[in-house]
Amino acid sequence: MYISLVCLILVQGIQAQILDKSWKDLVTDSDTQWYASMEAREVAENVLLYQRDIGGWPKNIQMQKPLTADEKKELMDLKLTAKGVTTDNEATFQEMLFLSNIYREQPNEKYRAAFIKGLEYLLEAQYPNGGWPQFYPLKKGYATNITYNDDSMVNIMNVLKELKDDSGFYSIQPADETLKRIEKAFDNGVSCILKTQYKQDGILTGWCAQHDEVTLEPAMGRAYELPSLSGKESAKIVLLLMSIDSPSIPVMESVASAHSWLNRVKIEGLREERTYDDNGKVVNKVMVEDANAKPLWARFMELENNRPFFCDRDGIKKYSLDEIGAERRNGYGWYTNEPKEVLKKYDRWVEANNVIEKLKAKKANPIDPFNVTVAKDGTGDYSTIQDAIDNAKSFPYEKITITIKNGVYNEKVKIYEWNTHINLIGESKENTIITYNDYFDKIGVGRNSTFHTPTLSVEANDFTAKNLTIENSAGDVGQAVALSITSNRVAIVNCKLLGNQDTLYASGEGKQYFKDCYIEGTTDFIFGSATALFENCEIHSKKNSYITAASTNPSADYGYVFRNSKLTAADDVDEVYLGRPWRIYAKTVFINTEMGSHILPKGWHNWSKPEAEKTAFYAEYNNRGKGFAPDKREPWSKQLSKSEAKKYTLENVLGNKQKSSKIAWYENL
Incomplete structure (x- = not known):
């Protein structure tokens, strides 16, 4: 009896232990x-x-x-x-x-x-x-x-x-x-x-707690779990990737980028202080300043700028923990220290896997240096366009094709003078987007700040861009260039050029070909000194203003030539000039182009430069639409004869005077 009682007590004691x-x-x-x-x-x-x-x-x-x-x-x-x-x-x-x-x-x-x-x-x-x-x-x-x-x-x-x-x-x-x-x-x-893995301005960061199962974009959970970057969940993901034996280059890039992001977003000098009741339940949480506090990370951070935020069940963002009710404030983990393990193990992981050397080698030595791929998700040779360009051979003897996968690439891109013979080929015009938001006042380096604003700058000869959207996203804030070209033999094919004032700077003494493009803007949104042919393009005015502002070199036979194109406008736009002379020898011609009713009957403006009426060459031929009013045009502009219009061929405008049996750069695009 005694032994049975002891056994029963022991069993109950053990059971109590596991139930506790x-x-x-x-x-x-x-x-x-x-x-x-x-x-x-x-x-x-x-x-x-x-x-x-x-x-x-x-x-x-x-x-x-x-x-x-x-x-x-x-x-x-x-x-x-x-x-x-x-x-x-x-x-x-x-x-x-x-x-x-x-x-x-x-x-x-x-x-x-x-x-x-x-x-x-x-x-x-x-x-x-x-x-x-x-x-x-x-x-x-x-x-x-x-x-x-x-x-x-x-x-x-x-x-x-x-x-x-x-x-x-x-x-x-x-x-x-x-x-x-x-x-x-x-x-x-x-x-x-x-x-x-989420990208901010083209740079890999961390992960959201949830991602849409189809689009893979950050997704919402419960009402207080808005789409956001997560310090907690990202930490365990990185540790998993770091545990992979012989990690691939994309895995290395992912870990290195996430580590850098976790370092950037750590919160120092802040400590969570809790108050408990008699049963050990948290009844209050507050964040207090403490210079000696160990780093913390926010559970939820805004996707655009990593700003920590908090939510009640109403789903409204708050930016301080004490702004939300006690139930969510005390019953949820808003901060975490889990990323500390990533920081602790990272250097050892880098050394063990020779990460720095392998990433350098990957950038410098793609499998085929003349055919490389850029992909935001890390599956290409490069994850940014500029990296691909910076690692391209200088003055190559053959074309270098850089294929860009769909994605929004928030970066300034520059094709330097030595990056000749480059093709930038997007996966699709609508979904391969290069965008940035520099503008005159933001640059603020003086009267020439405009020329520092382009999203994409092309300084190299023999460049081609296809199937891309190139955008300056600054908005209607003054001069803000989307695409700047100052070189020769440049073709822009099936692209969208988006901006406001000064969208396209087509300049230099070279020749440029814009084919099957959409170009939009407000004031002087096609400007510069180049000889440029616009073929089968839609030119869209977003404001009552001027389309072109040519500054053609006096020695050039041609300036801007628009052929077989279409001029459109926003619904509230009804007073647009075809052009005005940035420099007095401006040349601009429209041929076989449909002109909307937004084009003013007088067509052209002298920019308060009476002398330009004698030196500029503004002409048209066989245009159509409500905006084509040849009898009402400025008397100093010209309506071409049929024989004069025949001179505006691809070969004459874009070719050179030396005959050759080779396929010309502007053919077969």
Whole structure:
């Protein structure tokens, strides 16, 4: 009797100990002796009961809690359903770890079978793009997003990595065929991670807690979980990438960029202070200044500028923790110190993998230096356009083609004088966008500030751009150039040039060809001294002003020639001049061009330079539309005769006087 009573007390004591622990602590902190016990077998029966036939488990369950007969029956009835099955809050991952730990000490086949079934669930739940949803089978709403939140996807990836690497961490090893699937799933997961890494102004940063499963863009979770960069989730993603043996160049670039970003956004001099009630529950959180505080990172940061923010359940951003209600302020982790592990391990990782040398070599030695690819997601030879140009051969003997994948490249790009024979080829005109926002007052270096504003500057001869949008996004704030060209034999084909004042600076003594382009702006938005032919282009005025401001060299036979083109305007625009002379020898001609009603009958303006009426050459031929009023044009402009118009051919405008049997630079574009 005494012995039985002692045993009962001991059993109750042990049971109390495991009930006092969280399920996570029980799984991870229990020693091998406990996993070999009868008590562990009893907990294992609960784990098996909670597993649905699809293979996964529900979340937030204290699996060690004893079950009544009715509860066991209810769980048996739920097995055929997928109710609540998820990888959120470490569900499924923790149960698989438990089964592995007990199988190591008590190798029962039913533990192994349940583990393998859980593994199959993870493999089945993966999207074709490599990501995992929060719930599978899929639930409506944000649960379908690719979920890095609370390290859900990273936990899955770590399971797969341990198994494919045969590390011994798990006591259960799948069949060879399954291992091949695991390896493929892991690689796809890494690809998804690289594709979802967010870029600010063309620079890789971190990750959002959730990303749209189709577009891969940052996505919203709950009402207070707005699309944002996450210090917490990004940390575990980087640590996963750093654990990969023999990492690829894209993985190295991803880690290096994320490390740099985490350094930039760390918060110093701030400490979280908590107040607890008698039960140990947090009843108040405040942030206090503390010069000796260890670095912190915000859980949510704005995508554009990394500014930390906070939210109540109303989804309205606040920029101070004390601005939100007690329930969300005290019940949510708004700050984290997890990135400290990335900073701690980074230098050792760089050294162990020879990262600096490999990244330098990659930039300097692409596989084919005459055909390289730029991709924002790190899958190309370069992730920025300027890097590709800077590493191109100087004065090459053959064309260098730089293919640019779809994306918004927020960068200033310069084709230097020695970068001759470069082709910039976008994946699509609508979705391959080079943009920047410099403007005259922002540059502020004096009267010539305009010429420092271009988004894309071309100083090299024999340059071609195709299928691109080139934009100055500064807005209507004065002079702001999108594209500047000061060189010879330059072709811009099937491109959109977007801006306001001074959109296109087509200048220099060379020849330029704009074919099948859309060019928009407000004032003098095509200006400069080049000989330039605009063929089959749409020229769109956004304001009552002037289209061209040529400054043609007096010795040039031709200036700006618009042929077979179309002049359009915004709905409220109705007074636009074809051009005015920036310099008094300006030459501008429109041939076979459709002119909208926004073009003023007088057509041309002398820019308050009466002498320009004698020296400028402004002419038209065979135009059409409501804006073509030849009888009302300024008397000092000219209507060409048919024989005069015949001189404005491709060969005459863009060629040279030396005959050659070679295909001309402006042909076959």
